[in-house]
Amino acid sequence: MQYFGIIGYPIGHSVSPAMHNAAFKHLGLEAIYLKFEVKPEDLRDAIFGAKALGFKGFNVTIPHKEAVLEFVRPVGIAKQIGAVNTIDIPKLEGYNTDAYGALKALESAGVDVEGKVALVVGAGGAGRAIAFILADKGATVIVTNRTESRGLRLAEDVRKVGECIFHPYNRLGELKGRIDIIINATPLGMKGFEQKLPIPEILLDRNVVVFDTVYNPLETLLIKTAKKKGCKVVYGIDMLVYQGAEAFRIWTGLEPPIDIMKEAALSALGLQ
Ligand SMILES: NC(=O)c1ccc[n+]([C@@H]2O[C@H](COP(=O)([O-])OP(=O)(O)OC[C@H]3O[C@@H](n4cnc5c(N)ncnc54)[C@H](OP(=O)(O)O)[C@@H]3O)[C@@H](O)[C@H]2O)c1
Numbered sequence: 001m002q003y004f005g006i007i008g009y010p011i012g013h014s015v016s017p018a019m020h021n022a023a024f025k026h027l028g029l030e031a032i033y034l035k036f037e038v039k040p041e042d043l044r045d046a047i048f049g050a051k052a053l054g055f056k057g058f059n060v061t062i063p064h065k066e067a068v069l070e071f072v073r074p075v076g077i078a079k080q081i082g083a084v085n086t087i088d089i090p091k092l093e094g095y096n097t098d099a100y101g102a103l104k105a106l107e108s109a110g111v112d113v114e115g116k117v118a119l120v121v122g123a124g125g126a127g128r129a130i131a132f133i134l135a136d137k138g139a140t141v142i143v144t145n146r147t148e149s150r151g152l153r154l155a156e157d158v159r160k161v162g163e164c165i166f167h168p169y170n171r172l173g174e175l176k177g178r179i180d181i182i183i184n185a186t187p188l189g190m191k192g193f194e195q196k197l198p199i200p201e202i203l204l205d206r207n208v209v210v211f212d213t214v215y216n217p218l219e220t221l222l223i224k225t226a227k228k229k230g231c232k233v234v235y236g237i238d239m240l241v242y243q244g245a246e247a248f249r250i251w252t253g254l255e256p257p258i259d260i261m262k263e264a265a266l267s268a269l270g271l272q
Contacts, residue, residue, distance in 0.1 A: 002031040003054065004251065007038040007046055008061035015268040016059050019244045022264035026257045031056075040067065047071045050089050057251035058087040059244075060094075065125060068094060080161050081132045083125060086247040095250055098126060099133035101243030102213070106181070108242070109234045111209050114138035117178060119167075121198045122185030123147075123154040126213050130183055131155075135162030142179070144169045146186075173200045181209045189220035197222055206230035215240050216269055241265055 006016045020033035038046040043064055048071070050058060060068050065083040072094035078084050084094030106113060116139045120131045123145035131154055135141045141164040145151030151166050158164035167175060188198040189212065199222075204210065210226035215236030223233050244265070245256035266272040 002029065002056050003050075004031060004033040004057045005050070005055065006033070006035045006059040006061060007043075007064060008035075009037055009039055009063060011035050011037045011061070014059075014061065015240070015265045016244060018264040018268035019241065019261040020248060022260050023248055023257050026260045027254060029252070031252075038064070040064070043067055044071060047087070047089075047092070051092065055089045057089055057247065059247060060085050060087060062125070077129075077133055077136055077161075080136070080157075081129050082157075083129065085243065086250060088250060095247070096129055097243040097246040097250070098239070099129040100246045101239040101241070102126075102130045102183075102211075103133050103137065104242035104246070105234050105236075105238035106209070106211060108238060109209070109232065111181065111232070111234065113181065116140070116180040117142065118181040118183060119144065119172075119175060119179045119199070119203075120183050120185060121145075121169075123151045124185065127183075127185035128154055128157075130185055130213070131158045131164060132161060134181075134183075135159075135164050138162065139181070140164075142167050142175065144172060173202050176202055177205065179203060179208060181211065183211045183213065184220075184222055185213050187214065189222050190214045191216045195221055197225060201225060201229075204229040204231055209234065211239075212236050213239055216271065218266075218271055237262065237265065237271075 024031040072092045074094045078096035086095040086097045118134045118139045119142045135158045143155045155164045155166040184198045187193040209232045211234035212220045212222045213236045241262045248256040
């Protein structure tokens with residue numbers, strides 16, 4: 001039996017167990033994925049304890065994504081981002097598959113980010129991962145954030161890998177006609193949060209690609225409005241599934257069954 005899990009505090013409702021267990025079952029693997037609530041002060045014991053017990057992989061969620069870097073070696077873009085969401089436990093190597101998941105969601109919708117101007121709204125964990133990967137892949141990134149100091153800091157960090165500037169959140173209308181891709185990395189539009197657009201509607205020209213990282217509901221206010229304006233849209237659920245799929249590939253070396261994982265995620269979210 002191979003063991004996998006997700007650690008967070010609080011762990012809350014995660015769809016990762018449903019996604020991975022469905023993939024294991026589909027491929028006939030003798031493996032199980034469990035969730036564990038781990039307090040910040042127990043993080044070291046959890047990581048080394050998992051290694052001693054022979055675990056193959058962990059996903060890591062809030063609030064451990066940065067703290068875990070004390071115990072694992074970051075690989076690839078995780079090094080620059082400074083956050084890890086997937087650990088290869090035997091090797092104690094950490095990856096940021098959130099970044100990869102976002103890029104793959106765009107690519108699978110036929111969007112090539114190289115040479116494009118991308119507006120990333122939000123400078124939290126998701127915004128940070130996305131800003132780094134897009135700049136690394138040759139996009140010019142414009143970061144905006146409600147709290148200016150946090151956005152300025154992110155733009156400065158991202159400039160280490162590519163082109164990135166900050167633009168004030170209350171002056172986004174000025175960017176009309178200058179943006180190819182808009183990414184919402186705030187909780188605006190999420191079930192239980194404020195239902196308002198994260199950007200002024202005036203930015204939604206029909207040639208702009210709109211990617212909402214929010215996946216519950218699937219069709220957010222931003223996605224609905226963008227569709228009405230004729231924009232190409234990219235769904236948050238695809239980022240979620242692709243980040244899980246990449247973790248699966250890292251841990252097992254196998255091709256992840258994307259459709260099975262997506263179906264399991266939608267069902268765990270009560271969205272199908
Ligand atoms: N599809 C996926 O796989 C995936 C993965 C991760 C996250 N997400 C989505 O991304 C969202 C952000 O996640 P996170 O982990 O980055 O969260 P986080 O670290 O808490 O960051 C939240 C970001 O949203 C901004 N924000 C919060 N409330 C706002 C409001 N009322 N108006 C404007 N900006 C606001 C914050 O700005 P301040 O700095 O001013 O507080 C911050 O930039 C989540 O809600 C989730 O829906 C999706």
